[in-house]
Amino acid sequence: xxxxxxxxxxxxxxxxxxxxxxxxxxxxxxxxxxxxxxxxxxxxxxxxxxxxxxxxxxxxxxxxxxxxxxxxxxxxxxxxxxxxxxxxxxxxxxxxxxxxxxxxxxxxxxxxxxxxxxxxxxxxxxxxxxxxxxxxxxxxxxxxxxxxxxxxxxxxxxxxxxxxxxxxxxxxxxxxxxxxxxxxxxxxxxxxxxxxxxxxxxxxxxxxxxxxxxxxxxxxxxxxxxxxxxxxxxxxxxxxxxxxxxxxxxxxxxxxxxxxxxxxxxxxxxxxxxxxxxxxxxxxxxxxxxxxxxxxxxxxxxxxxxxxxxxxxxxxxxxxxxxxxxxxxxxxxxxxxxxxxxxxxxxxxxxxxxxxxxxxxxxxxxxxxxxx
Amino acid sequence: xxxxxxxxxxxxxxxxxxxxxxxxxxxxxxxxxxxxxxxxxxxxxxxxxxxxxxxxxxxxxxxxxxxxxxxxxxxxxxxxxxxxxxxxxxxxxxxxxxxxxxxxxxxxxxxxxxxxxxxxxxxxxxxxxxxxxxxxxxxxxxxxxxxxxxxxxxxxxxxxxxxxxxxxxxxxxxxxxxxxxxxxxxxxxxxxxxxxxxxxxxxxxxxxxxxxxxxxxxxxxxxxxxxxxxxxxxxxxxxxxxxxxxxxxxxxxxxxxxxxxxxxxxxxxxxxxxxxxxxxxxxxxxxxxxxxxxxxxxxxxxxxxxxxxxxxxxxxxxxxxxxx
Numbered sequence: 126x127x128x129x130x131x132x133x134x135x136x137x138x139x140x141x142x143x144x145x146x147x148x149x150x151x152x153x154x155x156x157x158x159x160x161x162x163x164x165x166x167x168x169x170x171x172x173x174x175x176x177x178x179x180x181x182x183x184x185x186x187x188x189x190x191x192x193x194x195x196x197x198x199x200x201x202x203x204x205x206x207x208x209x210x211x212x213x214x215x216x217x218x219x220x221x222x223x224x225x226x227x228x229x230x231x232x233x234x235x236x237x238x239x240x241x242x243x244x245x246x247x248x249x250x251x252x253x254x255x256x257x258x259x260x261x262x263x264x265x266x267x268x269x270x271x272x273x274x275x276x277x278x279x280x281x282x283x284x285x286x287x288x289x290x291x292x293x294x295x296x297x298x299x300x301x302x303x304x305x306x307x308x309x310x311x312x313x314x315x316x317x318x319x320x321x322x323x324x325x326x327x328x329x330x331x332x333x334x335x336x337x338x339x340x341x342x343x344x345x346x347x348x349x350x351x352x353x354x355x356x357x358x359x360x361x362x363x364x365x366x367x368x369x370x371x372x373x374x375x376x377x378x379x380x381x382x383x384x385x386x387x388x389x390x391x392x393x394x395x396x397x398x399x400x401x402x403x404x405x406x407x408x409x410x411x412x413x414x415x416x417x418x419x420x421x422x423x424x425x426x427x428x429x430x431x432x433x434x435x436x437x438x439x440x441x442x443x444x445x446x447x448x449x450x451x452x453x454x455x456x457x458x459x460x461x462x463x464x465x466x467x468x469x470x471x472x473x474x475x476x477x478x479x480x481x482x483x484x485x486x487x488x489x490x491x492x493x494x495x496x497x
Numbered sequence: 498x499x500x501x502x503x504x505x506x507x508x509x510x511x512x513x514x515x516x517x518x519x520x521x522x523x524x525x526x527x528x529x530x531x532x533x534x535x536x537x538x539x540x541x542x543x544x545x546x547x548x549x550x551x552x553x554x555x556x557x558x559x560x561x562x563x564x565x566x567x568x569x570x571x572x573x574x575x576x577x578x579x580x581x582x583x584x585x586x587x588x589x590x591x592x593x594x595x596x597x598x599x600x601x602x603x604x605x606x607x608x609x610x611x612x613x614x615x616x617x618x619x620x621x622x623x624x625x626x627x628x629x630x631x632x633x634x635x636x637x638x639x640x641x642x643x644x645x646x647x648x649x650x651x652x653x654x655x656x657x658x659x660x661x662x663x664x665x666x667x668x669x670x671x672x673x674x675x676x677x678x679x680x681x682x683x684x685x686x687x688x689x690x691x692x693x694x695x696x697x698x699x700x701x702x703x704x705x706x707x708x709x710x711x712x713x714x715x716x717x718x719x720x721x722x723x724x725x726x727x728x729x730x731x732x733x734x735x736x737x738x739x740x741x742x743x744x745x746x747x748x749x750x751x752x753x754x755x756x757x758x759x760x761x762x763x764x765x766x767x768x769x770x771x772x773x774x775x776x777x778x779x780x781x782x783x784x785x786x787x788x789x790x791x792x793x794x795x796x797x798x799x800x801x802x803x804x805x806x807x808x809x810x811x812x813x814x815x816x817x818x819x820x821x
Contacts, residue, residue, distance in 0.1 A: 238603045245601070247601070247605050255569075256601055256606050260594075267594065270565060270568075272566070296589070297558065300554070303559065464662075470738055
C-alpha cells in the first residue's frame with residue numbers, strides 16, 4: 126500500500142477544521158441525496174437480480190463519496206468518461222433513476238436499446254456520461270482525444286476519466302496518460318483505488334508505491350486523497366479540474382477507498398477479501414461520515430434523514446416498476462445503429478430474421494447465467 | 498486533369514479535405530515534420546499547422562484511442578498507422594470501440610474517423626512491413642474497409658471516407674504508391690463507399706481482386722487474351738460493406754471465377770467471396786472457384802516474390818477455370 130498519506134477533510138466526528146466546501150445548503154443536501162440514491166439503487170438492483178428480474182448489477186457500496194465528490198467538481202459542459210462503477214456521477218448531475226433502470230432492464234426505452242449488459246450506461250443529457258465499455262481502460266485515451274478536440278476549438282471543457290486500480294495496468298492507462306501529458310490535454314484522471322480488481326489485490330496489480338506516484342513519470346501532478354471523504358475528493362478534483370481548465374494540463378488523482386461489495390452480483394468477495402478488511406472499512410463508510418458533518422452543520426436530523434431515505438427509495442422503486450413494465454426492444458434494433466445508414470446486407474439479414482419469425486415464431490430467450 | 502501517382506493522389510485528397518473542413522486533422526507517428534515515412538503527408542503540416550497535422554507518441558493504441566475521442570467530440574480525425582503490421586495494439590480500440598460505439602450507445606456517441614495505413618507486400622519488408630490484414634477488419638460490423646488501386650479512386654474514396662459518419666479503415670497498397678499513375682480530378686469529389694470498379698470487361702473468366710493485385714490481374718488478363726481467354730476483372734475496392742449484388746452479377750456473367758488477394762488463404766477475404774457466390778449463384782458456375790492468395794505462412798522476406806500472387810499464378814488459375 127502507498128506510504129503517501131491521503132488528503133482528508135472530514136474527521137470521524139464530522140468536523141472539517143474550518144474547511145469551506147463552497148456549496149450551498151441545497152447543494153450539500155444534493156450531494157448527500159446522490160450518495161444515498163447510489164446505495165439504495167444498488168440495494169434494489171441486488172434484490173432484482175436475486176429474484177431473476179434483471180441479469181446483473183455492479184455494487185458501489187463504499188465508493189459513493191468518490192463518485193459524488195468528483196462529480197461535484199464538474200460543470201454540466203464537462204464530460205465524464207466513467208468506469209462501470211461510477212453511476213453516482215450521473216445521478217449527481219441529474220440523470221434520473223428511471224433512465225438508469227431502463228438500462229438495467231435492457232428495455233426499449235434504454236438509451237443503449239438493450240444492446241449492452243446492465244450498468245453499461247450511456248447519457249448525453251444533462252451531462253455527457255460516456256457510453257461504458259467492458260474492456261478495461263479503453264476509455265482513457267478516448268477522454269484525451271475528446272479533450273484535445275475541446276482545446277483545439279478553444280473551449281474550456283474538462284474531461285474526467287475514471288477507472289479502478291486494475292485499470293492502471295491497462296494499455297489505455299499508459300497511452301492515455303502519456304498522450305495527455307505530452308499534449309497538455311484538459312483531463313483529470315481519477316483512479317478509484319478500491320482495493321481489488323475483481324479478486325486481484327493492489328499488490329498483484331503494481332509494485333509501485335501506490336498509483337498517484339505513476340503521474341510523476343508521465344510528467345503530471347499526482348495526488349492521493351481519502352476516497353471516503355466527500356469534501357477531500359471534491360477539493361482535490363476541483364483543483365485538478367481548475368488546472369485542466371486553465372491550460373495547466375492533466376492530473377492523476379488516486380482516491381483510496383474500498384469496495385464493500387463484490388465485483389458484481391455474480392461475485393462473492395468473502396472468498397478472497399479478509400473479513401477484518403471489511404470491518405475496518407465499514408467504520409469509514411462515507412455516508413454516515415457525511416451525515417455527521419451535515420448533522421453538525423444543522424442540515425440533517427434523524428427525521429429528515431428518514432424522510433429523505435423514504436422519498437429516494439420510493440423514487441427508485443417506482444423507476445424499477447416503470448422500467449420493468451416497459452417493452453423489450455424490437456427485433457429491428459439488432460440491425461440499426463451499426464452504421465449511420467442501414468447497409469443492404471443488413472437490410473437483407475433483418476428481413477430474413479423477420480421472415481423466419483413469421484414462419485417459425487420468435488426465438489426463445491435463453492437462460493444463461495453471467496459468471497463474472 | 499493532372500496525372501498523379503497513388504501517393505500524390507492521397508496527399509491531394511488529404512489537403513482537399515483539410516481545406517474544405519476545419520475539423521479534419523491528421524496525426525500519427527512521423528506524419529508531421531517528416532511527412533510520413535512514405536511522404537504521403539508531405540507539406541501538410543507546413544500548410545495546416547501543428548495543431549492539425551502532428552506527430553504523436555509511438556503508440557498505436559494511443560493514436561486510435563485519442564482519434565476516437567476527437568471524433569466523438571466534433572473533429573474528423575485521420576489517424577495514420579505507419580504500417581498496417583503495427584495496428585494490432587490498436588485492435589481493441591478499432592474493433593471493440595470505434596466500430597461498436599454507435600451501436601452500444603444507441604447513436605448517442607459516434608466515431609466518424611479514418612484510419613489510414615499502408616498495407617501489403619512488395620517493398621521487401623518481411624514479416625512486419627508487408628501484411629494484408631483486411632480479413633480481421635472485414636469481420637467487424639460497424640467498420641468500413643476500403644482499398645483503392647488507382648489514383649482516381651484513392652482520392653475519391655479517401656474524401657468519401659473522411660466525410661463518412663462511420664469509422665473507415667483506409668488500406669493503402671504501398672506497392673502501388675509510386676508504381677501507378679493516373680488522371681485525378683482537381684478539387685473535391687467522392688467515390689461511393691459501397692461500389693465495385695469494373696477494370697476490364699470480358700466474357701470468359703471473372704477475376705475478383707483489390708489493391709496491389711489489380712495490376713497483377715490486369716497483366717495476367719493480357720497474357721490470357723493471347724490464348725483466347727477473355728477476363729472480366731472486378732476491383733472490389735470497398736471491401737466492407739461490399740456491393741454483394743455487383744459481385745453476384747459479375748460471377749454470373751462468366752460462370753467461372755478466380756479470386757485474388759495477397760493475404761493468407763484460410764479465412765481470407767476470398768473465402769467470403771466464394772461462399773457468397775456458392776450461396777447465391779452456384780447454378781451458374783461452370784467450374785470450381787479458384788483462389789490465388791498468399792500462402793498460409795507468415796510473410797517471408799527474401800522469397801517475397803514467391804509468396805505474392807504474380808502474373809504466373811493468376812494466369813494458371815484463370816486457365817484452370819477456363820478449361821475446366
